[in-house]
Amino acid sequence: MTPPLKATLGKVPAVTLGFWVIKIAATTLGETAGDAVTMSMNLGYLTGSLIFAAIFMVAVSAQIAAKRFHPFLFWGVIVATTTFGTTLADFFDRSLGIGYVGGTSVLLALLLGCLGLWYRTLGTVSVSRLTSRPAEIFYWATVMFSQTLGTAAGDWMADADGGLGLGYGGGALVFAAALAVVAAAYYWTSISRTVLFWAAFILTRPLGATVGDFLDKPVAHGGLALSRYTASAVLAIFILGAILILPQRAEEVPPLAADEA
Template sequence: MFWITKIAATTLGETGGDAVSMSWLGETTPGATGLGYLIGTAIFAVVFALAVWAQIRAKRFHPFLYWFAIIASTTVGTTLADYVTRSLGIGYTGGSGLLLAMVLASLWLWHRTLGTVSVDSVGDPKSEAFYWLTIMCSQTLGTALGDWVADTAGLGYTGGMLIFGGLLAVVAALYFWTKTSRTPLFWAAFILTRPLGAVLGDFLDKPVARGGLELSRYSASLALLAFIAAGILLFPQRAAARAH
């Protein structure tokens, strides 16, 4: 249920981020200047920073607070990736390479500072700060990577869903049937759910002529938000069995 909710949250990040930068701030209009992505990034960055601050300050696990921080990370990731790849003009290939370097740099710095990047070690403000920084970078990478597969590679939204869904199935198989270290498998799954959500979100709200369903970004976002809330309420989540 965690991973289903994560995919829904990343899909919401795509439709929600696009609703603000494209629909509200007009980045899909003829007079768009590219500033809409930057303004959207600034808005969501503030929300993300506040969400992470509240999450780190919390004395116990709060499911709605945790998922709010996840959603905030994926919305800022959407607008930031669009700003990097479109407004800065480096394209999906260059943007994916740059953002992959950011993810790897975050993991490297985390490991060099604390000796591990395992989520089981996240139990103090410093490790949690690295955790959320890495999450934000991975969410940003996922948006650019999803766009690269769907548009640059020409596989479309359906092809992107099949590719990233298939890669997640491989990660699941390695988890259940091999003794591969759980740490890289967790981060592989965490990163892959973002481009899957990106292409799924684009499939929902992009024009029919481009292979989408052309649903309202606002309606799709509200439906996804309701689904996430229902999942949290119907399948209660709990803190770890032991303190990390």
């Protein structure tokens, strides 16, 4: 009798409530830290993007080279994508003059194109099937586009100048409500779990972007005018504590079915 095949462990964390708590905090940190470099340090969006692009490349190379799941390394790459995404989206929207609608549209097209190419190439976009280097590259490219899109979409929703003008609090409520709909779909419908995962993953970024802007933008613009350095430090400490306290286990990679082997 052939023994049953066993699942192996992947290099990304299992998707639990703790995963989403840290993800939202990481996206918020990306907004405050990115703004700290480009605005508080007056380095500008292009320089900030180049700095965070270099950090992202180093971090993601280490993640792909790793043989197993390392919580601090994985979340370090996520934070790198959020900071790079913040400065890159701002560069597109403001420095290049594309605007929020243009930037959001271009980035959405790039994100959907990346997911489509991933699916066409490997037959799945499931995070439980990151079993090859191409799959990991597609995964991190998708994460990068989603983080950049989130900044543009959050700014478009919140800003009165060129956006919908809902304010940072209003924008956060809209994205939180959208996440609640995705959560309800997870529990009470049979919609693909992979589709719902990516929907939630994408929506957490603009939620974090609007919360981050709410923390550090001037009171006259609807923010709390907190120090970007202080907000970033508090968020970083929270993330480190959450990684240590909340369960961090690797995603299980189920064995291939006979027709997949």
